[in-house]
Amino acid sequence: MIGNPKWFSRRKYTGWGFTPKTWQGWVYIAVIMLPIAIVASVNPEGTWTSVFLIIWALVFAVDFIHIMVGMRKDERERIHEAIAERNALWAILAVLIFALAYQTASGIAAHALTPTFDPFILAAIIAAVIAKAATNIYLDRKN
Amino acid sequence: MRNTIAQRRSELSMTQEKLADLVGVARQTIIALEQNKYNPSLLLAHAVVKALQKKRIEDIFTFED
Numbered sequence: 063m064i065g066n067p068k069w070f071s072r073r074k075y076t077g078w079g080f081t082p083k084t085w086q087g088w089v090y091i092a093v094i095m096l097p098i099a100i101v102a103s104v105n106p107e108g109t110w111t112s113v114f115l116i117i118w119a120l121v122f123a124v125d126f127i128h129i130m131v132g133m134r135k136d137e138r139e140r141i142h143e144a145i146a147e148r149n150a151l152w153a154i155l156a157v158l159i160f161a162l163a164y165q166t167a168s169g170i171a172a173h174a175l176t177p178t179f180d181p182f183i184l185a186a187i188i189a190a191v192i193a194k195a196a197t198n199i200y201l202d203r204k205n
Numbered sequence: 206m207r208n209t210i211a212q213r214r215s216e217l218s219m220t221q222e223k224l225a226d227l228v229g230v231a232r233q234t235i236i237a238l239e240q241n242k243y244n245p246s247l248l249l250a251h252a253v254v255k256a257l258q259k260k261r262i263e264d265i266f267t268f269e270d
Contacts, residue, residue, distance in 0.1 A: 136230035138243050 067132035211239045213257045227256040
């Protein structure tokens, strides 16, 4: 693996992921971005450019996962993260449920015979329910 | 729960950073503990007591109703 989790800190206030906290972290970001900028500016339309960019993105996607998994969190930080993620999920669910209700109501108002809501919204809610149930089953068995 | 971490750390001339490294937590967690804003798990309380060279949890932590 290329990146060291110690070079980064967990992004807390501006979304998800990580942000550099040491100069090595900034060098790592530059190492990723520089070749992309060079290749894309030299030959933006080429097939090999696309192949390079896909391989480059895959390598660093795996490395990003390694950094995220390896980032140290103590018990207090875990609790904070769990509560923050739960609240984020509630916000997402509220918007999804509103969207589902709005689309269904719009369909009824338009006298549609079949449901007119976006099935991906329903799929997202069902996936969240499954993920929650699976996590609780795993945690109940673990401790 | 209250504690005497800051006092004991001062007696040992130990920085918050050093204590955080010894018990494997972030410095912010030590700050929260010292300000009685966070109640640690038994595991962390035990690690803190050990790092501060005391034997019993009651030597550092005081339980209050």
